Amino acid sequence: MILDGKKIALARKIKLKKEIEVLIQKNQRQPSLKVLMVGNDPASETYVAHKLKVANELNIKAELIRFDFDVKHAELYSKIDELNVDENVDGILLQLPLPKSFNEEDYLQAISPSKDVDGFHYINQGRLLQGYETIYPCTPLGIINLLEDYNIKLTGQNVTVIGTSNIVGKPLALMLLNKKATVTMCNKNTIDIKKHTKSADILISATGKKFIITEDMVNSNCTVIDVGIIRDLTTNKLVGDVDFENVAKKVKNITPVPGGVGPMTVITLMENTLKLYKNK
Incomplete structure (x- = not known):
């Protein structure tokens, strides 16, 4: 199944617009x-x-x-x-x-x-670390929302996150831990990444390296989330970390590039803005 971030973001956008209209009338x-x-x-x-x-x-x-x-x-x-x-x-x-x-x-x-709409301040990240309600970074929260809106189970699942940036990988891993998933974090120094990706129920790649995830690195029951977005200089098309054409034939669920994580990041930014507005 293709996890259509564009479609989910649109549904959330319609709901968000109605809520904002009511709040503007009130405030x-x-x-x-x-x-x-x-x-x-x-x-x-x-x-x-x-x-x-x-x-x-x-x-x-x-x-x-x-x-x-x-x-x-x-x-x-x-x-x-x-x-x-x-x-x-x-x-x-x-x-x-x-x-x-x-x-x-x-x-x-x-x-x-x-006012930290991106959730990057140390205080908001500290609250995230300890499992408290806070403003969460937009891309990680967008990914969580996409998975949950498609009813993909997180509790007890083996999740492998490739890429450990402060913007995506680290906060996402913590959020998944808070959702009771078992999380493996891989970076460029990880020995035999394939060992970790092959056993993943959910594989999330956020490296910005074209086609770093290939068909032989995944299992048939895996859900693959591709955070990468790279301009292919040969075709001039946008591609991701994942060799979509070949991996999509094998796995259970996968996000496309573009149209997967990107639209979820943008709508989450808007949801975070509304949350800050309501907090006041």
């Missing part, structure tokens, strides 16, 4: 999301434009605040501080990557935990 204020972007990275331009489009379709007041590539560090800090104390701002998103002269972590941690 006389739209949820507000501010997106900060430094420079003009082409991929970021595309992602941000899509986020703003979806937000405005949902009656979320979304605004892009642009900074030149060579913006002074103090100026970016100052804008974050200003938004932190603005009562009419619910969520703040710092679009990554930042130029190399910036330490991304410094600016992510400058965002107030109560």
Whole structure:
């Protein structure tokens, strides 16, 4: 079965829009999301434009605040501080990557935990670690929601996560542990990754390496979640970590690229914005 993230995201979007309309009538204020972007990275331009489009379709007041590539560090800090104390701002998103002269972590941690729509602040990540309710990172939560909306069992399942980034792999592994799954985390130093992937009930790959997951690495009862998104320079098509054409013939469930995890990430960002709005 193809796990259609586009379809699930659309269903969640319809439900979300209705909830937002009721809350706006009650509170006389739209949820507000501010997106900060430094420079003009082409991929970021595309992602941000899509986020703003979806937000405005949902009656979320979304605004892009642009900074030149060579913006002074103090100026970016100052804008974050200003938004932190603005009562009419619910969520703040710092679009990554930042130029190399910036330490991304410094600016992510400058965002107030109560407006941290991406769930990257140490306080929100600490709450995640200890199993408390919090704002969860968008891609991991989107993956969990996709699996649960397709009624794919997590409790007691063997889940292998490939890739241990702070944005996807690590928080996702913790969230799966909190859902009572048994989680194996693999990185580039893991010896014999195939040993871990072959035994997985659920395999999640988030490396950004084209076709790192091949047919011989999976079993026929496996659910495969492909987080990677890479431009194939030969065909100019978007592909993922997984050799979809061959793996899809063998496994039980699989996400496509594009149209799998990506739409779930964007709708989860909107759900997080609403959550922050309601928290206030």
